[in-house]
Amino acid sequence: MLHIACPRLTRLASSIRMDHMKKMLAFNNSASTALQRKVQVLLWALPMLCMFASFVPMLKVAYWLDSPAGAAYNPATNGSSVLFLWVLVAIAVMIAAMLVGHAIGWLLNMAIAALVLRWPWSRVRAVFLESQLPAEWYRAGLSSQSDADAVASQNWAVERQQGFARFVLKRGLLAWGVPMFILMVIGPTFLKGEPVTSKSLLTSMAIWTFAGCAFGVSMWLVHQAHERDRAKRPAREKENG
Numbered sequence: 001m002l003h004i005a006c007p008r009l010t011r012l013a014s015s016i017r018m019d020h021m022k023k024m025l026a027f028n029n030s031a032s033t034a035l036q037r038k039v040q041v042l043l044w045a046l047p048m049l050c051m052f053a054s055f056v057p058m059l060k061v062a063y064w065l066d067s068p069a070g071a072a073y074n075p076a077t078n079g080s081s082v083l084f085l086w087v088l089v090a091i092a093v094m095i096a097a098m099l100v101g102h103a104i105g106w107l108l109n110m111a112i113a114a115l116v117l118r119w120p121w122s123r124v125r126a127v128f129l130e131s132q133l134p135a136e137w138y139r140a141g142l143s144s145q146s147d148a149d150a151v152a153s154q155n156w157a158v159e160r161q162q163g164f165a166r167f168v169l170k171r172g173l174l175a176w177g178v179p180m181f182i183l184m185v186i187g188p189t190f191l192k193g194e195p196v197t198s199k200s201l202l203t204s205m206a207i208w209t210f211a212g213c214a215f216g217v218s219m220w221l222v223h224q225a226h227e228r229d230r231a232k233r234p235a236r237e238k239e240n241g
Contacts, residue, residue, distance in 0.1 A: 026106045028131045029226045033155075034148035039137045047105030054097035058090065059188065087207050149230045156227050168216030177212015181205065 025031060026047070032040065110128050113119045119127075126132040135143040142148060159167060185204040189196055 023130050024106075025128050025131050025133075026102070029223075030148040030152035030230060031131045031133060031145060034139060034142050034151055035133070035137050036139050043109060046108045047102045050101035050105035050108070051098045052101075054101040055094070055183070057097070058094055058184075091207075091211050145233075149233065153227060153230055156223055159223075164220060167220055168213055170216075171219050172214070172216015173209060173212040176215045177208045180211065181208035184208075 025043070032043070035043070106128065110124055113127070114121065114124050127134075131145060133145075138144075138147065142151065181204065185201075185208070
């Protein structure tokens with residue numbers, strides 16, 4: 001059975017073009033940021049909720065490792081090198097879980113549009129898979145993808161002029177690394193009523209500083225890729241049209 005299904009899955013995966021994925025609303029940075037605030041909240045509520053829900057299993061595992069039953073498997077008792085490796089793996093798993101939660105949230109949005117709002121599949125596909133959004137969803141003064149691209153390019157030009165280091169500090173360390181440090185380290189420690197040692201605190205700060213900066217660098221690269229895609233979009237649409 002597998003030898004029949006696998007080639008089909010391979011052909012299906014290879015048929016999904018990257019430019020088609022970029023048209024999906026979930027990946028369309030220009031369109032999503034050009035929408036009215038209430039529309040943004042309604043569209044992003046479930047993806048964000050599912051992303052944060054992905055932290056629950058990680059916290060459960062962390063609590064178990066600190067319990068007597070999981071003490072023998074706690075990497076903190078096996079040396080700093082094992083702890084560092086475990087943390088890197090945990091961060092990678094957490095990011096993967098967040099991406100899965102993000103995808104589930106958008107699938108739920110599509111299900112609600114089709115089953116609750118009774119949208120026809122053609123409209124669901126147009127909005128969520130092709131970013132063909134109603135003009136009334138956009139902010140005042142905007143009414144199309146080209147308008148959204150122009151605004152997004154202007155905003156990115158301003159941020160890029162402020163410099164790479166400032167972007168990584170603001171979008172990576174402050175916007176992601178610090179909140180994750182509070183959520184994953186400070187919060188659980190105080191909830192369990194455990195004493196905070198300077199060594200564990202400094203180790204955790206170093207880990208989440210590195211993770212936050214890495215996240216900021218990845219976001220810079222993502223924004224650069226979006227900008228290149230926006231520059232190529234008119235020519236691509238002319239070819240397809």
